[in-house]
Amino acid sequence: MxxxxxxxxxxxxxxxxxxxxxxxxxxxxxxxxxxxxxxxxxxxxxxxxxxxxxxxxxxxxxxxxxxxxxxxxxxxxxxxxxxxxxSTSSEQQAAKPGEVPCDVCTGTKLKALKSCLVCLDSYCETHLEPHLTRSGLKRHQLIDPVENLEDRMCMKHDKLLELFCKTDQMCVCMLCTVLYHKNHDVVPLKEEYEGKKAELGKTDAEIQQMIHKRRLKIQEIKHSVELSEEDADREISDGVQVFTALKESIERRMNELLDTIKEKQRKTEKQAEGFIKELEQEISELKKRSTEVEQLSCSEDHLHLLQSFRTLNATPPTKNWTGVRVSPPSYEGTVVRAVNQLEETLSKQMKKLFEVELKRVQQSAVDVTLDPDTAHPYLILSVDGKQVKLGDVKKNLPDNPERFDTCPIVLAKQSFSSGRFYYEVQVKEKTKWDLGVVRESINRKGSITMSPQKGYWTIMLRNENEYEACDDPAVLLSLKSQPEKVGVFVDYEEGLVSFHDVDTAAFIYSFTGCCFTEKLYPYFCPCNNDGGKKSAPLIISPVSHTE
Missing domain, CATH: 3.30.40.10 (Zinc/RING finger domain, C3HC4 (zinc finger))
Known part of the structure; x- marks a missing residue:
């Protein structure tokens, strides 16, 4: 059997x-x-x-x-x-908390492998076997194990939720479509599933794209940090080099100063020692003569006294010390000359630093062109948008909101709201000009007050050699030479606007600690022509990196 x-x-x-x-x-x-x-x-x-x-x-x-x-x-x-x-149950795993147990197992509930949407039961490996082998059960729909299969049944009609009502956005049974969802847009659950799955796929693709963009942003930020570290290392190296050179120069100048003072003191001491030695020798001779005179004066020998009197009565030969002086050496100007020499060394080091700084900011050069829609009607712009000067005839132009109507000002077409940018402007042969950057929301109509509070970060030339930074309050600038080409550099995040004399690599002025929240536009004002004598244009020049 x-x-x-x-x-x-x-x-x-x-x-x-x-x-x-x-x-x-x-x-x-x-x-x-x-x-x-x-x-x-x-x-x-x-x-x-x-x-x-x-x-x-x-x-x-x-x-x-x-x-x-x-x-x-x-x-x-x-x-x-x-x-x-x-025996099989000992090999299979018992259902752990959070896992779906087999509904057929008695005693120890094994972990379910599948749930049947027809039988509304979950099965372990052993009890799942009939659904995998019997032809009638093979047609049942199996899914990954889930709890509460009764939730898949319509609570009103105790039938399987196998349809989806798009109108009410809910799962329904067959009877629901007849009683409560008549004339609604109802589709099979699988059809809606495929649609929603496609939407999820699209959503996932969008999420993956967002993840990708953020990973790129992380790389960008890390790269920025690396560049910042390189800049910091380079700045530290340059700073250490400059200050080491200054320290060595200061020590050298100080030692030279001390040596000079000590040498003068040594010469004075040597001169005094010579005088003292001569005086002591004369004193010794005079003491000797004094002793002989005293002895002779006590002699009772008449003949000896008379014979020696002529020799001893005469004063021994000595130097006339009346005009001899030991004057302290003059140190007038010694320290000043040493400081002047140190200042020359410092100036040389500063010039090197300015040259390095200019090279650095020139790496952020951008192409800038003038925007005719912002130009005052008296201004004349070149065809290429690189030059501007004041004309004698007011052009008939539309008074659009962007245009300046009182001051002879023009802005660039390009705007900047992040990062760094740099451009150069030729101001040669100009007796008056304004340059800088402005924020987008500045007042362009009527009189204008230029200050950072009003959205202007500019410098200007007035009366040939009077330079001024339009800060709050205004700052008069003392420049060693008249710039012929001015470089303008902006670091948006750092809140920095700096101006440079390109030809001499000299620093002119910096606005620091600025808080930029809007777009910034390069700003140009050629001012008046002094009766036509100084009608040279402002020229946006291509940046030639200094060597």
């Missing part, structure tokens, strides 16, 4: 009604087997006595007798299956 049962498959011991191993199996006239209770209930529900499998109709309900042979085989199979299940 055991050997024979091993040749039978699991399907042969399952009731096709309850899908479980036979309990009290009976054989009906057509030869098919069922659980006695299952077939009895089936015939009680249906008027006709019909075989559920082959559909054969019996005019008279058959008498049902338990098939002892099949019953014994089923019992043995059940025992074997239970043993197999118990």
């Amino acid at each position: 055991s050997a024979a049962s091993c040749l039978l498959t699991e399907d042969q011991f399952l009731c096709s009604i309850c899908l479980d191993v036979f309990t009290d199996p009976v054989t009906i006239p057509c030869g098919h087997n069922f659980c006695k209770t299952c077939i009895t209930q089936h015939w009680n529900v249906n008027v006709q006595s019909q075989c559920p499998n082959c559909k054969e109709v019996f005019n008279t309900r058959p008498e049902l007798q338990v098939n002892t042979f099949i019953s014994e085989m089923a019992a043995q199979f059940r025992q074997s299956a239970q043993h197999k299940a118990s």
Whole structure:
């Protein structure tokens, strides 16, 4: 019996009604087997006595007798299956908290592998087997295990939620479409699923694109940090080099000053020592003569006194010290000359620094052209938008909001709201001019007050050699030479606007600590022509990097 049962498959011991191993199996006239209770209930529900499998109709309900042979085989199979299940369960994992348990397992609930949307149950590996092998169960829809399968049933009609109402944006059953969602746009759940899945795919693509952009931004920020570190290292190196040179120069000048003063003092001391030595020698001679005179004056020998008197009475030869002086050395101007020399060294170092700084800001050069829509009607712009001067005739131009109507001003077409930018303007042969940058929202009509508070960061030339920074308050500038080409540099994030004499690499002025929140535009004002004597234009020049 055991050997024979091993040749039978699991399907042969399952009731096709309850899908479980036979309990009290009976054989009906057509030869098919069922659980006695299952077939009895089936015939009680249906008027006709019909075989559920082959559909054969019996005019008279058959008498049902338990098939002892099949019953014994089923019992043995059940025992074997239970043993197999118990041994398999030890290999399979029990469901952990948060995992979906098998609904069929008794005792220890094993982890479910799949859930059936038809049976509304979840199955472990062992209990899932019928759904994978039996033709009738293979048609059931299996999904990854989920809890609360009853939530997939319509609470009103106890039917599977298999449709989606687009009108009300909710899942419904077949009866819902007839009773509550009539004339609504209803589609199969799978169709809506595919649509929503496509939308999710699009959303995910957008998210991935956002992630990609942010990763690029991270790379950009890291690169900026690397550049900042390089700039910092270079600035530290330059600073250490300059200050080391200054320190060495200061120490050298100080040592030279001390040596000069000490040398003068040594010469004075040496001169004084010579005078003192001569005086001491004369004193010694005079003391000696004094002793001889004293001895002679005490002599009782008349002849000896008279013979020696002529020699001893005369004063020994000495130097006339009346005009001899030891004057302290003059140190007038010694320290001043040393400081002047140090100042020359400092000037040379500063010039080197300015040259380095100019090279650095020139790396941020941009192409700038004048915007005719902002130009005052008296201004004349070149065709290429690189030159501007004041004309004698007012042009008939539309008074658009961007145009200046009182002051002879023009802005550039280009605006900047981040990063760094630099441009150069030739001011040669001009006796008056204004240059700088302005924010977008400045007042362009009527009189204008130029200051950072009003949105202007500019410098100007007045009366040939009077330079002024339009700060608050205004700052008069003392320049060693008249610039012929002015460089304008802006670091938006740093809040810096600086001006440079390009030809001499000299620094002119800086606005620092600025807070920029709007677009910035390069600003140009050629001013008046002094009666036509100084009608040279302002010229935006191409940047030639200094060597």
